[in-house]
Amino acid sequence: MERQVTMNHSEGFHARPASDFVEAAIQLKSKIEVVFQDKTANAKSMLSLLKLGIEQGQSVVLRAEGPDAEEALETLGNIFENKQ
Incomplete structure (x- = not known):
């Protein structure tokens, strides 16, 4: 499964959002x-x-494979797009 998302954090994918994501x-x-x-x-x-x-405004593709792939794309996509 894949989902395209856009980085909405004002400073890009720096330590704080990356930590939440991981x-x-x-x-x-x-x-x-x-x-x-x-x-x-x-x-x-x-x-x-x-x-x-x-950086802010750039898009990535999230790929997930496994038993909770759909949940992974939803949860991590929301973190990446700052929609928590």
Whole structure:
């Protein structure tokens, strides 16, 4: 499953939103990836996510595979788009 989302945090994907995102991702059983331009990151790795350098207004694709994939895309998409 995939979902395209846009970064709405004013400072982009910096430490605070990335921390919230990783904490939520770790609670999920599915394998989750964030795809940005030509790079893919493990959604459960803070360092991997921060290396993507995602800024406000940029879009990414969230990919999830596993028993709670739909929940993963909904939950993490909302965090990414700052709709918590």
